[in-house]
Amino acid sequence: xxxxxxxxxxxxxxxxxxxxxxxxxxxxxxxxxxxxxxxxxxxxxxxxxxxxxxxxxxxxxxxxxxxxxxxxxxxxxxxxxxxxxxxxxxxxxxxxxxxxxxxxxxxxxxxxxxxxxxxxxxxxxxxxxxxxxx
Numbered sequence: 001x002x003x004x005x006x007x008x009x010x011x012x013x014x015x016x017x018x019x020x021x022x023x024x025x026x027x028x029x030x031x032x033x034x035x036x037x038x039x040x041x042x043x044x045x046x047x048x049x050x051x052x053x054x055x056x057x058x059x060x061x062x063x064x065x066x067x068x069x070x071x072x073x074x075x076x077x078x079x080x081x082x083x084x085x086x087x088x089x090x091x092x093x094x095x096x097x098x099x100x101x102x103x104x105x106x107x108x109x110x111x112x113x114x115x116x117x118x119x120x121x122x123x124x125x126x127x128x129x130x131x132x133x134x
Contacts, residue, residue: 007058012040013051020061020075026082026091028070064091066120079116085125092125 007013019035020027027035033048052073055061064072066084072091081094103114124132 087128
C-alpha cells in the first residue's frame with residue numbers, strides 16, 4: 001500500500017471518495033461517474049477507474065468482487081458483513097458486530113495470523129421477498 005504522499009492531491013479523487021462515503025449502495029465505477037459528470041465535465045470513466053485504484057492502494061476504500069460483471073466499491077473500510085441479494089443484486093451492509101471468535105478459531109486451528117477476512121451472506125432481500133409474496 002502506498003502512502004498518501006505518493007499521490008498529488010486531486011479534487012476529483014476527493015469527490016469520488018466523498019460519493020463512496022455518502023452512499024450505502026456499494027456502487028459501480030459507472031454509477032460514480034454518473035454522479036460526478038455534471039460537476040466535472042472533463043471527467044471520463046477511465047479517470048474514475050484510475051482514481052478508484054489509487055484510493056484502493058491508499059487503503060481508503062474496498063473493492064467488492066462477488067462474481068458479478070462489474071466490481072462494486074465500498075467507502076466503509078472497517079470490517080463489516082455484507083448481504084447480497086440473489087434476485088436484484090443489491091448489496092447491503094449488515095449492522096452487526098463482527099464475530100471475533102471466528103478469527104480466534106482460524107488462528108488457533110491453523111497457526112496463521114489473520115489480518116483481514118470477508119464474510120458475506122447470500123439470499124433474498126426483504127424488498128424482493130415482499131414483492132414475491134404480494
